[in-house]
Structure formats: C-alpha cells, structure tokens
Amino acid sequence: MTFERTGSRHDMAARRARVARTVRLAPSVVRVTFTGDELSGLPAHGPEDHVKVFFPDPATGELHAPRMVDGALQRPTSGVSVSRDYTPRTLRLTANGTELDLELVLHGVAHDGAPAGPASSWAASAAEGDELVVAGPRGSRGVPAGIDRLVLVADETAMPAAARWIEQAPDDVALTVILDLADDDADAYVDAPAPDGGPSPFARASVERLYRADGPGQVDEAVRSLDLSGEATYVWAAGEATTLIAVRRYLRHELGLGAERVKVDGYWKRGVTNRDHHEPLDPSDPD
Ligand SMILES: Cc1cc2nc3c(=O)[nH]c(=O)nc-3n(C[C@H](O)[C@H](O)[C@H](O)COP(=O)(O)OP(=O)(O)OC[C@H]3O[C@@H](n4cnc5c(N)ncnc54)[C@H](O)[C@@H]3O)c2cc1C
Incomplete structure (x- = not known):
C-alpha cells in the first residue's frame, strides 16, 4: 500500500x-x-x-x-x-x-x-x-492520504513538527507518539497550550514520554514495542541523528517498511555544529 x-x-x-x-x-x-x-x-x-x-x-x-x-x-x-x-x-x-x-x-x-x-x-x-x-x-508536503495510523517519534527539536503532524492529521487517524525528552523538566513543554491558547496538541494522542536522563537506548526499545503491522500506518521520526540510526534500521530493514511508509530525519547530531539534515542519517545505508 x-x-x-x-x-x-x-x-x-x-x-x-x-x-x-x-x-x-x-x-x-x-x-x-x-x-x-x-x-x-x-x-x-x-x-x-x-x-x-x-x-x-x-x-x-x-x-x-x-x-x-x-x-x-x-x-x-x-x-x-x-x-x-x-x-x-x-x-x-x-x-x-x-x-x-x-x-x-x-x-x-x-x-x-x-x-x-x-x-x-x-x-x-x-x-x-x-x-x-x-x-x-x-x-511543503502534506500528511499522506489514506493512512489510518500515524506514529511520531520526536525529541524537543522535532516537537514543533510533531505538533503540526497532529494538528493536520484527519480526525479518524490514530495517533501514537514517542517523545524523547531530556528530563522531566520538558514535561511542561509537552503539556504547554497550543499557540492559539487551546489544549496541547499532544493531549489528542497516545503519548509515551521517555527521558534521556534515564539512560540510552530507550527510543529504539519503545519503537520495537509497537505493533506496526497495520498496512495504513505511517511513521515519522526526527531528532538526534545518532539515536535514530537504530530506529531507522529496525523500521526499514528488520520490518522491511518502504520509504513511502517511513521517514527518519536527523535534526541535529551530538558533537556536530549545524548538521545538514540532507546528509544520510546512516552513512552506511543512504536512501
Ligand atoms: C528540518 C529541521 C527542523 C528543525 N526544527 C527545529 C525546531 O523547530 N526547534 C528547535 O529547537 N530545533 C529545530 N531543529 C534543530 C536545530 O536546527 C539544531 O538543534 C541546531 O543545531 C541548533 O543550532 P545551534 O546554533 O543552537 O547549535 P549548533 O551550533 O548547530 O551546535 C552546537 C553544539 O550544540 C549541539 N546541539 C545542537 N542542537 C542540540 C540540541 N537540541 N540539544 C543538545 N545539543 C544540541 C551540537 O551537537 C553541537 O555540539 C530543526 C532541524 C531541522 C533539520
């Protein structure tokens, strides 16, 4: 599909x-x-x-x-x-x-x-x-037409985009969100009102909050725990590039999801100034 x-x-x-x-x-x-x-x-x-x-x-x-x-x-x-x-x-x-x-x-x-x-x-x-x-x-690219589930994986830098995904998704699309947060101070960001003063867009989704302060590897583990077998599921993930390499390998290679069903974007990379996100996330496996 x-x-x-x-x-x-x-x-x-x-x-x-x-x-x-x-x-x-x-x-x-x-x-x-x-x-x-x-x-x-x-x-x-x-x-x-x-x-x-x-x-x-x-x-x-x-x-x-x-x-x-x-x-x-x-x-x-x-x-x-x-x-x-x-x-x-x-x-x-x-x-x-x-x-x-x-x-x-x-x-x-x-x-x-x-x-x-x-x-x-x-x-x-x-x-x-x-x-x-x-x-x-x-x-600009819109929300893919015909999906029934949207899975979003985002750290704080990708939360503005994740919020827009939620706001633009049709009402009948199920929303699953994994948030990769520095620590529980970032909870205030997740719960903050939308710019128009309405409720946080994340309140509309099923949200799992992970805290980097609790240790590495949690994002990969959380994505692996999801059932992504639905044919009309689209996965969008963005955040720290190195963290997302394992996530992308799992989605694209272990699950075999095609590029039309998954997008993983490295918004920044630890230790790298002004990372160009057009560079392949995983240099050993460019798209
Ligand atoms: C398409 C796209 C959309 C983006 N949208 C947003 C957005 O809406 N809001 C937002 O905050 N960011 C967003 N980012 C990420 C932002 O561009 C980067 O975090 C950027 O590097 C910040 O620039 P800087 O001058 O602060 O740090 P830089 O000079 O680029 O980097 C200095 C150092 O800080 C580290 N660093 C960079 N970002 C972070 C971080 N978030 N946490 C910890 N260390 C970091 C780098 O690894 C480097 O060591 C987006 C990136 C992309 C590609």
Missing part, C-alpha cells in the same frame, strides 16, 4: 522578522513570536516544513543574511552568515499583521551539559524588537 503525499515547491524568499514577544514553555524551550510585513505570504502548509533562520554572528553581533532585491534572493557579500533550520510552528494573521511562532530548544543554556550554539544562545536572550531573517521554506 502506498500513500500519496501532495507536495509543492516554493520560490526562495528571505523575510525580515522582528521579535514581538517570547514565552518560556519549559526551562529549555522558548516560543518566540515574530512579526513583520515581509512575513505575509510565508508558505508553511506541511507538517515538517522548515525555514532557514539567519542569526547574528555571535562574534560581532552583526546579522549577515540574504535579502530580496527586485524579487531575487541576494546572498550577503561580506561577513559571516550564521543560519540554522527551524519549523514554523504557527503562522497567523492578527490585527497587527502576520505573526510567526518558532519554538527553540535552549540546549547548553538550561544547564543540560550540552554545548550552546549561536541559535540557542540567541534564543535564550531574545527580546522584543530583535531582528532576524527567515528564508524558505523551499517546499
């Missing part, structure tokens, strides 16, 4: 955005709401759409980012350009114009022992009026 995923490509665009407000959803996660005229028309239809966010160079505090000149994207000709991938959690039209929410993990900032990066450092002190540039998304 194969499932059709509708998709569309978008013209590349860079948009200036200004911080309107921030909310700390948990000690290590902040929701930053941006505003700005250029945000109108930002296409973010699919659950796992992502944008390149350009942050100031931590060494100089200067922002070197692409800009639109006569409708074409012009890359910066000087300075150091610092960008990272983020999920547009919500885009909404308000009386004050378009608002965009991003939810950023503050690794290395919340005393979790991880090194900080330019994005997490910026987010930890983001304040009203701060400016960034958001480029993309390059494309």
